[in-house]
Amino acid sequence: MSWEKNVRKVVPYTPGEQPNRSNMIKLNTNECPYPPSPKVKEALKELDYEKFRLYPDPAAAMLTDALAEYYGLKNTEVFVGVGSDDVLAMAFMTFFNGTDPILFPDITYSFYDVWAELLKIPYKQVPLDDDFCIRIEDYMGKEPVGGIIFPNPNAPTGVLMDLESIEEIVKANPEIIVMVDEAYIDFGGVSALPLIQKYDNVLIIQTFSKSRAMAGMRIGYAMGNEKLIRYMNDVKFSFNSYTMNTPALVLGTAALQDEAYFKEIVGKIVATRERVKKELRELGFVFGDSKSNFIFASHPDYEAETLFQALREKDIYVRHFKGERIKDYLRITIGTDEEMDTLIGVLKNYIK
Numbered sequence: 549m550s551w552e553k554n555v556r557k558v559v560p561y562t563p564g565e566q567p568n569r570s571n572m573i574k575l576n577t578n579e580c581p582y583p584p585s586p587k588v589k590e591a592l593k594e595l596d597y598e599k600f601r602l603y604p605d606p607a608a609a610m611l612t613d614a615l616a617e618y619y620g621l622k623n624t625e626v627f628v629g630v631g632s633d634d635v636l637a638m639a640f641m642t643f644f645n646g647t648d649p650i651l652f653p654d655i656t657y658s659f660y661d662v663w664a665e666l667l668k669i670p671y672k673q674v675p676l677d678d679d680f681c682i683r684i685e686d687y688m689g690k691e692p693v694g695g696i697i698f699p700n701p702n703a704p705t706g707v708l709m710d711l712e713s714i715e716e717i718v719k720a721n722p723e724i725i726v727m728v729d730e731a732y733i734d735f736g737g738v739s740a741l742p743l744i745q746k747y748d749n750v751l752i753i754q755t756f757s758k759s760r761a762m763a764g765m766r767i768g769y770a771m772g773n774e775k776l777i778r779y780m781n782d783v784k785f786s787f788n789s790y791t792m793n794t795p796a797l798v799l800g801t802a803a804l805q806d807e808a809y810f811k812e813i814v815g816k817i818v819a820t821r822e823r824v825k826k827e828l829r830e831l832g833f834v835f836g837d838s839k840s841n842f843i844f845a846s847h848p849d850y851e852a853e854t855l856f857q858a859l860r861e862k863d864i865y866v867r868h869f870k871g872e873r874i875k876d877y878l879r880i881t882i883g884t885d886e887e888m889d890t891l892i893g894v895l896k897n898y899i900k
């Protein structure tokens with residue numbers, strides 16, 4: 549066919565399924581099991597639908613300013629987008645524009661290679677060690693690279709890297725941008741955010757989708773040196789200037805005003821996670837020490853695929869990836885205590 553040769557052909561990212569069945573237990577996409585803050589509910593009630601007639605503020609100042617204040621930054625050090633997926637895609641487009649390969653782990657967020665392919669960025673997937681840890685010596689700038697990205701804690705493993713190791717990587721690579729995707733940092737990790745004051749080559753990306761219970765609102769943000777943020781805005785305004793819709797700006801800002809609620813739900817999820825770790829271990833599951841809102845576990849006697857199907861038959865959805873090194877694992881999102889009790893009950897019956 550004549551026009552086929554001009555088509556940008558991509559193998560798209562596969563999001564976790566979004567089944568919609570009553571009584572299902574959905575532990576497959578790392579959403580928060582609790583609703584957003586009641587302040588979000590109030591702000592939603594007060595939203596004036598007539599305002600939707602107008603374009604939103606292209607600078608998204610309301611939310612950008614609120615985030616800057618929350619983290620003690622200047623508003624020129626914050627960039628907001630339609631979920632961190634949008635922010636990450638913009639960051640890839642902005643900073644990974646060289647000819648040397650960018651680096652990320654072989655087991656990681658499966659969107660990175662998709663963006664690299666889409667944007668024609670050369671890349672190299674660096675194997676994690678046998679415990680699924682990042683080997684920092686692989687990122688020490690020994691050969692020319694175009695950039696570095698990894699999540700911390702890593703996904704789907706849940707493994708956390710310490711701040712000192714991240715700083716070593718940032719320090720060793722002054723000629724390229726190092727991105728730290730902190731989608732799960734609120735569940736017990738130490739953020740690399742302070743590094744942005746010391747290094748101009750590090751970008752921190754976070755999201756409202758997990759710890760702030762607002763996946764459906766699509767809010768993500770990046771924090772970094774003013775110059776990095778300016779370059780990102782130049783790309784954003786060359787692509788789509790009105791990324792953030794009016795409700796997202798208002799409701800995201802409201803969510804930030806309720807620190808007590810945020811701490812409460814994160815605390816509950818962490819407590820549930822620690823309890824579920826014990827119960828899964830008693831059932832014979834093995835896994836690394838997750839500092840996220842999911843557990844990445846395998847069982848020596850049962851295939852992950854089989855367990856995945858068995859749970860699915862009971863309307864419990866977890867995530868199973870088919871990659872060679874991870875096909876024996878299930879990624880189980882931490883839900884409410886009640887949901888996790890049901891999950892453990894079903895597994896107990898199955899694993900006798």
Ligand SMILES: *Cc1c(COP(=O)(O)O)cnc(C)c1O
Binds near residue numbers: 699703729757
């Ligand atoms: C969930 C997730 C994201 C994307 O989240 P958004 O909903 O787009 O904000 C980014 N990176 C990692 C590692 C994630 O797990």
